Amino acid sequence: LKGNSMDNNIMNQELAVTDESRELAIFKSAYYHLNAKPDSLSRAYPRKVIVTRDDILELNNRINNKILLNYQDDGYIATITVNLKDKHEIVFNCWEEFINHEWIESSPISSISLQWNFNVRIPGYSQPQNHNLVVKITNGLRPEEVLNLIFSGKIEDFDEIELNSIPIIARVDFIQVILGEELLNIVGEWVKGLRQNNETKNPIILLMKRYRKKIAQYFEYISLIMMFVLIIGIDSHLINKLGVTVISELTLKQLKLLLIYVSSSAMIIYFSKQFFENLAQWVYDKLSEYGQIFIFNITKGDVNFQYKIKNEDKNNAKSIVLRFILTLIFNIVCGIIASILCK
Numbered sequence: 001l002k003g004n005s006m007d008n009n010i011m012n013q014e015l016a017v018t019d020e021s022r023e024l025a026i027f028k029s030a031y032y033h034l035n036a037k038p039d040s041l042s043r044a045y046p047r048k049v050i051v052t053r054d055d056i057l058e059l060n061n062r063i064n065n066k067i068l069l070n071y072q073d074d075g076y077i078a079t080i081t082v083n084l085k086d087k088h089e090i091v092f093n094c095w096e097e098f099i100n101h102e103w104i105e106s107s108p109i110s111s112i113s114l115q116w117n118f119n120v121r122i123p124g125y126s127q128p129q130n131h132n133l134v135v136k137i138t139n140g141l142r143p144e145e146v147l148n149l150i151f152s153g154k155i156e157d158f159d160e161i162e163l164n165s166i167p168i169i170a171r172v173d174f175i176q177v178i179l180g181e182e183l184l185n186i187v188g189e190w191v192k193g194l195r196q197n198n199e200t201k202n203p204i205i206l207l208m209k210r211y212r213k214k215i216a217q218y219f220e221y222i223s224l225i226m227m228f229v230l231i232i233g234i235d236s237h238l239i240n241k242l243g244v245t246v247i248s249e250l251t252l253k254q255l256k257l258l259l260i261y262v263s264s265s266a267m268i269i270y271f272s273k274q275f276f277e278n279l280a281q282w283v284y285d286k287l288s289e290y291g292q293i294f295i296f297n298i299t300k301g302d303v304n305f306q307y308k309i310k311n312e313d314k315n316n317a318k319s320i321v322l323r324f325i326l327t328l329i330f331n332i333v334c335g336i337i338a339s340i341l342c343k
Helices: 002-035 053-070 095-100 143-152 177-193 203-210 212-240 252-289 300-341
Strands: 039-045 072-084 089-092 109-121 129-138 168-174
Touching (some): 053 072, 053 095, 053 109, 053 129, 053 177, 072 095, 129 177, 168 177, 203 212, 203 252, 212 252, 212 300, 252 300
Antiparallel strands (some): 072 089, 072 109, 109 129, 129 168
8 A cells, every 4th residue: 555655656756747847848838939038049040152043032931931841830931131232121021022123223232131030839838939030141241240250149230241251140039949950950051052152263262361460560561661771871871971970060051951851751651651641541442352252143133233343453453562562662672772872
């Protein structure tokens, strides 16, 4: 009898635990359903790719097939937001609008945000659970936006994107972690299948771009130092022509000439510093822009912008190399003249 009593107590405890777990699951389900506070995962896809209208339609088909084949759909809303570089925004409230759009815009696309919001029935939950997938396609994230992604996980509200380090990012809000991972994996596989942008760039300029900070410092500091050396050489030569050995031998006229030499040298150094600073900033900016990848090939403006980038890269590469050669010659000439004058 004691044994039966103990077995009954254990069984009652197990039933109580099971009931408690079930109630907790129901509570969590209702809480998530009412408060929309699911977990989130974000993932970045740093590949240089080309995205077309058909590629976006393919991604939508993959997402739809995953939902329809594996889960019971209880509500589905898909929206597409296209931001143009002229600050205009095109919002599609359904995929039919996106498909029927003619894409004759003259402005290139700045970014595209794709959002799928859907309810699915998941085993263990009595109510359909809300899931949300957002994919943002841009020309890359600025460093501050990468930090924003890391700390907040939000990718829907990013403004204009300038760099091309991370062209595609995705975020999913989920109740079931398996579904969330599967959706991000679908996006990842889609990215792998996109056509890569393999446009050939000048390897010398790409190497300079990698060390653009040091290259800019060369244009600013080395050139300024060589200008300073040249000024010292010229001043030394002019002072020697005064024909005095000690300052006390200077006449009033010679003292005026000395003051003119010194003040003129200071002015030349000042304006040279401004010039070389501007030159260094120009070189740094052009190196940063070189090799920019424009990933969209959808509107008429996209095609024109890609052609523009290609031409700008060629012109910037020539200008950077020419300035580098001229600066190198300038520095060498300054050193030679200064050494001659100081003898």
